[in-house]
Amino acid sequence: MSSEKKLIVPHALFPSRPGAAGEKKLVVAHAPYWHDGSKISTKNYHIMLAALPAVLMGISQYGAPAVGVIALSMACAMIWELVWNLLLRRPHSIGDGSAAATGLLLGMLMPATAPWWVVALGTFIAIVVGKQIFGGIGFNPLNPPLLALAMLVISFKGIFDFDEALRHYDLGFAMSYPLGQVKYFGTAAIDKFSVGGLLMGQQAGAVGSTFGLGLIIGGLYLIIRGYIRWEIPLSFLVGVFVTALIFNLSDPAKYAGPFFHLFAGYTLIAAFFLAPEDSSSPANFIPMLIFGALAGLMTVLIRNIGAYVDGVPFSILLMNLANPLLDKIRPKAIGKVVENA
Amino acid sequence: MIKRSFLGFVTPKLKHNIVPGPVQELPVPSKVTLLLKEPQNGGNASSLKAGDTVRTGQRLFASPDSAEYVISSVTGTISDVAPYMDSYGRKYAAVTIETGGQDDWEDEFNKEPSLDTALKFFEYAPGNPSFRPFADPEKTIRTIVINGMDQDLLITANQYVVQNEAADIKEGVKALEKITGADRIVITVPENLVQQANTTGAELKTLSTTYPDSLPHMIMKNMLGQVVSAGDTPEDTGVVFINAEAASAIGAAFETGRLRVTKIVTVVGKDGNTTNIRTRIGTPLRDILQACNVSINERDRLILGGPMRGTATYSEDLAIGPDTDGIVVQDEANSSQVTDYPCINCGECVRICPVKIPVNMLVRFLEARLYEDAASMYDMECCIECGLCSYACISRIPIFQYIKLGKYELSLTETAEAANE
Numbered sequence: 096m097s098s099e100k101k102l103i104v105p106h107a108l109f110p111s112r113p114g115a116a117g118e119k120k121l122v123v124a125h126a127p128y129w130h131d132g133s134k135i136s137t138k139n140y141h142i143m144l145a146a147l148p149a150v151l152m153g154i155s156q157y158g159a160p161a162v163g164v165i166a167l168s169m170a171c172a173m174i175w176e177l178v179w180n181l182l183l184r185r186p187h188s189i190g191d192g193s194a195a196a197t198g199l200l201l202g203m204l205m206p207a208t209a210p211w212w213v214v215a216l217g218t219f220i221a222i223v224v225g226k227q228i229f230g231g232i233g234f235n236p237l238n239p240p241l242l243a244l245a246m247l248v249i250s251f252k253g254i255f256d257f258d259e260a261l262r263h264y265d266l267g268f269a270m271s272y273p274l275g276q277v278k279y280f281g282t283a284a285i286d287k288f289s290v291g292g293l294l295m296g297q298q299a300g301a302v303g304s305t306f307g308l309g310l311i312i313g314g315l316y317l318i319i320r321g322y323i324r325w326e327i328p329l330s331f332l333v334g335v336f337v338t339a340l341i342f343n344l345s346d347p348a349k350y351a352g353p354f355f356h357l358f359a360g361y362t363l364i365a366a367f368f369l370a371p372e373d374s375s376s377p378a379n380f381i382p383m384l385i386f387g388a389l390a391g392l393m394t395v396l397i398r399n400i401g402a403y404v405d406g407v408p409f410s411i412l413l414m415n416l417a418n419p420l421l422d423k424i425r426p427k428a429i430g431k432v433v434e435n436a
Numbered sequence: 437m438i439k440r441s442f443l444g445f446v447t448p449k450l451k452h453n454i455v456p457g458p459v460q461e462l463p464v465p466s467k468v469t470l471l472l473k474e475p476q477n478g479g480n481a482s483s484l485k486a487g488d489t490v491r492t493g494q495r496l497f498a499s500p501d502s503a504e505y506v507i508s509s510v511t512g513t514i515s516d517v518a519p520y521m522d523s524y525g526r527k528y529a530a531v532t533i534e535t536g537g538q539d540d541w542e543d544e545f546n547k548e549p550s551l552d553t554a555l556k557f558f559e560y561a562p563g564n565p566s567f568r569p570f571a572d573p574e575k576t577i578r579t580i581v582i583n584g585m586d587q588d589l590l591i592t593a594n595q596y597v598v599q600n601e602a603a604d605i606k607e608g609v610k611a612l613e614k615i616t617g618a619d620r621i622v623i624t625v626p627e628n629l630v631q632q633a634n635t636t637g638a639e640l641k642t643l644s645t646t647y648p649d650s651l652p653h654m655i656m657k658n659m660l661g662q663v664v665s666a667g668d669t670p671e672d673t674g675v676v677f678i679n680a681e682a683a684s685a686i687g688a689a690f691e692t693g694r695l696r697v698t699k700i701v702t703v704v705g706k707d708g709n710t711t712n713i714r715t716r717i718g719t720p721l722r723d724i725l726q727a728c729n730v731s732i733n734e735r736d737r738l739i740l741g742g743p744m745r746g747t748a749t750y751s752e753d754l755a756i757g758p759d760t761d762g763i764v765v766q767d768e769a770n771s772s773q774v775t776d777y778p779c780i781n782c783g784e785c786v787r788i789c790p791v792k793i794p795v796n797m798l799v800r801f802l803e804a805r806l807y808e809d810a811a812s813m814y815d816m817e818c819c820i821e822c823g824l825c826s827y828a829c830i831s832r833i834p835i836f837q838y839i840k841l842g843k844y845e846l847s848l849t850e851t852a853e854a855a856n857e
Contacts, residue, residue, distance in 0.1 A: 119734050122771065123748040125837035127823035128739055128764065129589075130772035131440040131448060133830040135780065191777075233778035233831070321444020324783065378783030378796050422797075428815035429657060429791040430666045 135232070138322050139192030143199055145316045146368060148309030150203060153302035156266055157207035161302045164209050165202040171218035172198025179227045193232045197221050200368055201240040203303025204361065205247075206260040213254055217243040237415045238372045241365075245408040257299045268297035273359040274404045277351045285351055293358035304364040314367025323371035326383035331366045332357060334391020342399050350399050361407035362394065369407070375415040382421035390414040448788070448828070450647040450744075452585065454626050456592035456599055459700060459712045462727050467534050468718030469755040470506040470560075471520060472498060474527040484531055488514045493695045494542040495556070496531060507560040509697035509716040512536040523747060524844070533718070545695055549614040557689070562699040562717060563594075563682030564759035569671040570616050577676050579660065580618045582609070584625035584633060584680040585643050585650035586702075588742020591762040593700040594680040596712055598625050602632040605680060607687030609638045612678070623680070624655055647744065648790055648822035652677045667817035679761075701756060703728045704743075704764040706736075715756070721763060722752040730765050737766040744823040777831040778803075785825035785835060791818050795825045795835060802838040807846045816842050 154161045176194035180187045189195070201221050205214065225239030226232065248255045257272035264270055269287040276284040288298060296306035304310070317323045335356050342350035356362060361369075370376060370390055377383050390410045397406025414421075427433070441448060472484075484496055490508040497505040512535040520530040545557050554567040569575050582605065584598035598605065609621050623638035626645050633640050641659045648654055652670050655677075656662050664673050685696040703711045703724060711728050721740075725732060732738065732752060739746040740754075742762050756763070785795035793815045801810040810816040819839050826836040 119732055119736070119752070121732070121738050121748070121750050121752075122735050122768065123750050124737070124771070124774070125748075125834055125840070126739075126741075126746055127744040127827050127836060128737060128746065128748065128766060128772060129743045129827055130832065131828055133440050133784075133828070134832075135777065135830055138782075138830060231778065233780040318445055319443060321440070321446075325445060373780045373782045376781075378781055378786045379794070422794075425794050426792045428666070428793050428818040430653070430664055430668075430818040431815050432665050 135191045135193065139196040141320060141322050142196050142317065142368065143192070145313035145322075146199055146203060146303060148313055149303045149306045149364070150199070152296050152306035152309050153203070153207070156296065156305075157261075157264065157302060161207040163211075164205050164207055164214060164302055165199065167211060167214045168202030168205070168218055169195050169198035171215050172201065172222050175219050175222040176227070179223055185231070188231060191232060193226075194222055197226070197239050200303075200364075201243055203364060203368075204240060204244045204301050206255065206257055206300075207302050208260045209254055213247060213251060217247050220246050233374050235374050236418070237412055238369055238375045241369055241408045241411055241415075245412055248403070248408065257301070261299045264299075266297075268292060270299050272299045272404070273355070274398060277355070277359075278398070278404055281349055282347060282351050285355060288355070288359070290354045290358060293355070298359060300360065304361050307358045307363050310363040310367055314363070317367065317371075323367065324383060326380060327371040327376055327387040328366040330384045330387030331370050331391045331394075332362075332387075334388035335362055335366075335395055336391075338392045338395035339399075342395065356395055356398065360398070360405040365390075365394070365407045365411060370411050370414075375418060377418055377422040379422055379425045382418075382424050385424075386414050386418065386421055389417075450589055450824075450827075452626070452645045452647060452650065453590050453592050453710065454595065454628055454645050456596035457710060457712045459596060459600075459714045460727070462713050462715035462719065462724065464510060464535055464539075464716060465719045465723045467512075467515065467532055467720070468510050468716055469720065469753075470496065470508070470531045470533070470718045471522075471528040471755075471757060472496065472506045472531055473504040474498070474529065484514060484517050484529070486514050486516055490514060490533060491542040492539045492697060493545065495544070498529060503555070505556075505560065506531065507557070507695055507697060507717075508533060508542075509718050510535045511538065511540040541694055543693070545689065545693065547690055547693055549611045549690060551615055554615045554686075557695055558682070558686055560717070560758050561682050561685040561689075562696055562758050563679035563685060564757070565678045565682035565686070566676070567615070569676050572671075575671055575674070577616065577618060577671065577674055579620040579622065579675045580612055580616065581652070581655060581660070581670075581675060581677050582621065582623040582636075582638055582680055582683045583650065583652070583655065583677055584623055584629060585645075586742070586761060587650055588745050588762060589647055590704050590708075590710055590764065591702040591742045592710065592712060593702050593761045595626065595629060596700055597680045597684045598623075598629045598632055601684040601688075602635050604684040604687040604691065605636045605638075607691050608683035608685070609636055609687070611686050611690050612683065616676075618676075622659070624650070624659060625680075648820065648824065651820055651822060653820040654790060666815065667811075681761075699756060699758060699760065701760060702762040703730065704762065705730045706765050706767045706770070717758050718755045720753055720755050721749075724756065724763060725752065725765070732765065733768070735768040737764075737768075737771050739764040739766065744827065745821065773832065774826075774834040774837075775832045777833065779833060780831055782830050784828040784830060788824045788828045790822060790824065791815075791820055793818055799825075799833060799835050799838060802835075802842050803833075805845075807842045807849075810842050811846055816846075819843070 172194045173189045176189050221239040221243035225242040226235040294307040318325045336353040339353040339356035343352045393410030394406040492511045494508045495505045512533045515534045516532040518530050520528045586594045621638045623633050624641045624643045625633040698714050699717050739748050798814040823836045
């Protein structure tokens with residue numbers, strides 16, 4: 096018995112056992128002993144930082160109500176996450192910044208006039224239905240802010256009718272929702288929108304999704320710092336561009352041109368902040384390209400011939416569902432033995 | 437520690453240290469501890485007892501018919517023979533020898549280069565070469581690769597040997613040809629050591645200094661154009677890897693008639709400064725750290741090997757073995773910590789993996805302990821154990837540990853199944 100015990104405790108070899116007086120306790124762990132220093136919280140803070148230009152533009156345009164929507168959305172998202180953690184007695188996860196980033200993005204997708212209960216409900220859908228019931232961060236099959244947006248758009252059409260919602264604002268440019276205009280009145284109705292104007296945020300829309308230039312700058316920052324993968328935004332934008340171009344060539348009076356579709360509605364925020372969300376998008380190279388391109392294609396299809404004014408939430412959610420299947424397209428591991436059937 | 441670069445979209449490149457520092461000779465330690473593998477046939481009738489006197493270069497074995505032995509690195513008296521188990525559960529007898537007086541060389545080593553000599557005297561040589569694949573009738577070894585590049589970052593022990601002991605390696609190459617009859621002997625070195633390596637007479641291949649290009653599987657693929665199948669070792673493909681230090685030790689043994697009992701070790705202090713030392717195999721870590729002026733505090737990390745693939749150990753009383761190329765000391769503040777956060781599917785591991793394993797999927801199966809599915813569907817057995825996935829993981833999942841555990845558990849089941857058949 097004693098000899099067996101000696102074998103199990105390797106310290107028995109040494110006269111000075113760990114814990115004995117004078118012996119220093121060392122920390123053991125498995126290799127590797129280096130880490131590149133990345134953290135989930137850092138990543139989420141950078142995403143929020145990159146979103147700031149677009150958010151600040153929205154706030155400067157719509158004033159206090161925009162601040163209210165963004166602040167309430169972030170706060171509610173974090174509170175829902177905390178409440179869920181407390182209810183399920185799970186470790187508190189609001190420190191990772193994921194709930195705050197989700198709240199910020201959802202706020203950016205809403206009109207400045209959204210009532211408080213829509214914001215509270217939306218963040219509940221995003222955090223609890225979209226993320227936590229699947230197991231929390233990393234397990235959400237769908238993009239949480241987009242899931243919330245899609246459910247809100249279907250449920251409360253009037254609130255997300257930007258022409259109607261923002262009718263009391265006069266910001267010195269054509270105060271109408273470009274995608275609505277082109278859908279119901281054809282391309283003649285969108286002559287008042289110039290590409291430059293759209294880029295500078297001169298369109299009615301959600302708080303943080305109209306300032307195209309700001310979104311592009313933020314997106315490029317995230318790509319350069321490696322917080323999002325470039326393949327998805329690029330292929331998404333290419334998908335939108337090519338599909339819109341084909342439609343435009345087929346009937347220029349009915350379908351708007353590709354640049355219009357790139358800079359109107361939710362396209363840019365989707366390309367840089369929503370489609371590349373980690374958990375709901377593929378990780379391999381070719382699947383990422385397919386994911387982005389098909390999401391772009393679906394977006395324009397829904398916009399041009401579908402029932403909804405903007406196809407972004409539905410197209411990306413649909414591709415989110417295809418993600419596990421897409422990610423099966425992967426390179427053969429080196430050394431893998433393929434058994435021929 | 438090398439941090440993520442500002443331009444995060446570039447896959448980080450971890451570079452080896454390529455300028456081996458001078459070697460500091462350590463005095464003969466007052467005691468050495470040698471780990472003798474427990475014989476597989478269970479013959480535990482130990483012929484080693486406390487009080488026995490041993491000579492430098494003497495073979496020590498548990499029983500005369502056992503294939504396992506160690507070579508005493510000092511002259512002195514055995515003070516203790518105790519059981520020892522390593523972190524993988526392998527059992528050893530730890531033989532502690534108190535040094536006494538001058539080196540008295542055992543001269544049972546004969547200078548006849550044959551496989552029998554190699555099996556009998558070189559299995560415990562510095563660099564830990566193995567000649568058993570040559571004796572295995574199921575394996576046909578055609579190629580020997582002398583790896584002049586170190587297999588972990590920061591470490592320059594093997595590079596030092598190529599730089600300064602090319603003549604010994606040349607003798608080693610000749611001896612290896614005679615011992616093994618291999619058709620092809622290749623030496624792989626970084627570009628700055630090409631000149632020295634050219635004089636060794638082996639076929640020269642230049643390695644990049646990017647980690648993990650110096651690992652055997654990567655050398656097989658990039659330099660020899662042979663891919664090792666999942667779960668196989670290079671030996672199964674007909675290639676044996678030998679460290680430059682081992683080749684040099686073999687050469688020197690035939691040249692001088694004495695077995696080499698010293699090991700070159702790269703010591704990496706807390707500030708990242710490296711020192712190369714030469715000391716007897718079996719020297720306690722405490723002696724080495726003292727000689728290098730590295731002090732250890734509570735909760736520090738003491739790593740045998742390098743920062744990517746080494747093994748953290750729990751006591752300064754442990755000793756270096758013939759395979760210990762480096763000792764890394766990490767301050768508590770600089771130690772990377774793992775978390776139990778889930779994978780967020782960011783794909784960093786997929787992009788950094790040198791053998792294109794879908795690590796994002798693999799880790800999900802490993803966390804759920806589905807080792808067989810992990811091996812059959814997500815290529816666990818293709819892993820070459822470089823540790824880059826854990827290095828880059830934003831959730832700080834101990835992926836490398838999961839993979840090692842998965843392989844270990846799977847090998848246990850396979851052994852059990854084989855035993856039941």
